[in-house]
Amino acid sequence: MKIMIELEEAKELVLERIHPVETEYVSIIDAYHRVLAQDVTSQIAMPPFARSPLDGYAYLATASDSQPLQLKIVSEIPAGTWSEREIFSGEAAKIFTGAPIPPGANCVVRKEDTESALDKVTILRPVLPGSNVVPQGEEIKEGDILLRRGFYLTPPAVGLLAAVGCDHVNVYRRPRVGLLSTGTELMDVGQPLQPAKIYNSNSYTLRGMLQVAGYEVTVIPIVSDQIDDTLEALRRVAATDIVISTGGASVGDYDIMRHALTQFGCEMLFWKINLKPGTPASVGQKGKQLLFSLSGNPAAAMVTFELLVRPALRKLAGHSAVEAEKFLVKMASGFRKPGKQRRFLRAQGVLKDGEIWADLAPAQGSGILRSMIGSHLLVDVPANHGAVEPGELLRAEWIANWEN
Known part of the structure; x- marks a missing residue:
C-alpha cells in the first residue's frame, strides 16, 4: 500500500482499475440522466420536408x-x-x-x-426567392450522428431523440453506490442531540450528490467505530459497484476504516493524499468493487469526493469526459494562511470583464460544511505556495454538475 501520494497518482491508480458498467436497452422515457452506450444515428432528416417558419x-x-x-x-x-x-x-x-x-x-x-x-x-413587400423557407434537413440530415457514445442524456437530448422518432436507446446501467457514515459520535436527525454527539450530515450531502448524478444509492446511515459493525455494514453493500465511507479514516485509535477494509478482503491501493482538505483518504479494491474511505469532516469529504470519487464514478457510468477541465481564475480575495501541502480552496465563481474571478468562502476549515454552500469552484493552491494574494492567477475546476 502506498502512503501519502499526490492526487494525480491517486486518480491514476483508481481509474486504471475501473471499466464501465454493463449496458441496457431502454425506452427514452427511462433515458433521462443516463449515458449513451453507442452512437445514435438519425434515420430521418430534420425537418423532414421544407417548411414555413411563419404564417x-x-x-x-x-x-x-x-x-x-x-x-x-x-x-x-x-x-x-x-x-x-x-x-x-x-x-x-x-x-x-x-x-x-x-x-x-x-x-x-x-x-x-x-x-x-x-x-x-x-x-405589399415582395420577397426574394428562398426567403422564409426552412429547407429539408436544415438541422439534421438523414444518416447524421445525433449523439455519441458517452453523452449524458439531458432533457433536450432526449427531446432530440424523440424529434427523429428514436424511441429506445442503448445506455449504461446506473452505477450502484453504497454509502456508509461511520462514527460512534454520530446521531441521525429527528431526535434530541445527546451529550458528546453530533448529527450525521455526510449521508445527506453525499447521497444528494450521488442521486443528482443519476446513481442508485444504498445508505447505511450510521456505523459504530467497531470492526465487527463495520464489516457487517460492508457486507450489506457488497453488491454495489463502489462503496464510499466517511469517518474513521485518520490515525486515531478509533480510526479503523482501512483496517476493516483489509479484513474485508480488500487490496489497499493507498492511504493519504498529499492535499488539504481530505488528506487521510484511502482506497481499497475487492474484486471489481472499489471502496473509498474519506474523511468524516463534512467539507473534506465533499472536496475529496469531487476530486477523486466523481471521476471514478463518471468512468464507471460510461461518460466520455471523466476528469474536470482545469482553467485559470483570478482571485477576488486572498488567503493568508501558508502551508506545505497542496490546498483546494472553496470559492464562488464570478464573471467580471470576461474573466472568472474566485471569491473565497470566508472559512476554509475541513469541517465547515457551510463553506460548500454557494461555492462553484475548487481553487488549486500548489504546495509551499505561501499566502494567496488578491488578483493572483491560479488554476481551478468546477464543483459538480459538469456533465456533457
Whole structure:
C-alpha cells in the first residue's frame, strides 16, 4: 500500500482499475440522466420536408417582381397537412407556421406584409426567392450522428431523440453506490442531540450528490467505530459497484476504516493524499468493487469526493469526459494562511470583464460544511505556495454538475 501520494497518482491508480458498467436497452422515457452506450444515428432528416417558419403566403418569386404584387390564392395549407397542388406564377398558397412548402413555391411572405380579399392577396413587400423557407434537413440530415457514445442524456437530448422518432436507446446501467457514515459520535436527525454527539450530515450531502448524478444509492446511515459493525455494514453493500465511507479514516485509535477494509478482503491501493482538505483518504479494491474511505469532516469529504470519487464514478457510468477541465481564475480575495501541502480552496465563481474571478468562502476549515454552500469552484493552491494574494492567477475546476 502506498502512503501519502499526490492526487494525480491517486486518480491514476483508481481509474486504471475501473471499466464501465454493463449496458441496457431502454425506452427514452427511462433515458433521462443516463449515458449513451453507442452512437445514435438519425434515420430521418430534420425537418423532414421544407417548411414555413411563419404564417403567410407561399408563392413563386423572381428577383424582378413588381411592388405591390397581386396573386390569386389557390390553396390553404395548415400545419400537419400536405398539398399536392403546384403553385405557378401569379398564384399563392395561404400557409401556416410549420406547414410544408407546396410544389412550385420558392418563398413565403409574412401575413403582416400582405392584404387579402376573397381569393386575392396583395403582397405589399415582395420577397426574394428562398426567403422564409426552412429547407429539408436544415438541422439534421438523414444518416447524421445525433449523439455519441458517452453523452449524458439531458432533457433536450432526449427531446432530440424523440424529434427523429428514436424511441429506445442503448445506455449504461446506473452505477450502484453504497454509502456508509461511520462514527460512534454520530446521531441521525429527528431526535434530541445527546451529550458528546453530533448529527450525521455526510449521508445527506453525499447521497444528494450521488442521486443528482443519476446513481442508485444504498445508505447505511450510521456505523459504530467497531470492526465487527463495520464489516457487517460492508457486507450489506457488497453488491454495489463502489462503496464510499466517511469517518474513521485518520490515525486515531478509533480510526479503523482501512483496517476493516483489509479484513474485508480488500487490496489497499493507498492511504493519504498529499492535499488539504481530505488528506487521510484511502482506497481499497475487492474484486471489481472499489471502496473509498474519506474523511468524516463534512467539507473534506465533499472536496475529496469531487476530486477523486466523481471521476471514478463518471468512468464507471460510461461518460466520455471523466476528469474536470482545469482553467485559470483570478482571485477576488486572498488567503493568508501558508502551508506545505497542496490546498483546494472553496470559492464562488464570478464573471467580471470576461474573466472568472474566485471569491473565497470566508472559512476554509475541513469541517465547515457551510463553506460548500454557494461555492462553484475548487481553487488549486500548489504546495509551499505561501499566502494567496488578491488578483493572483491560479488554476481551478468546477464543483459538480459538469456533465456533457
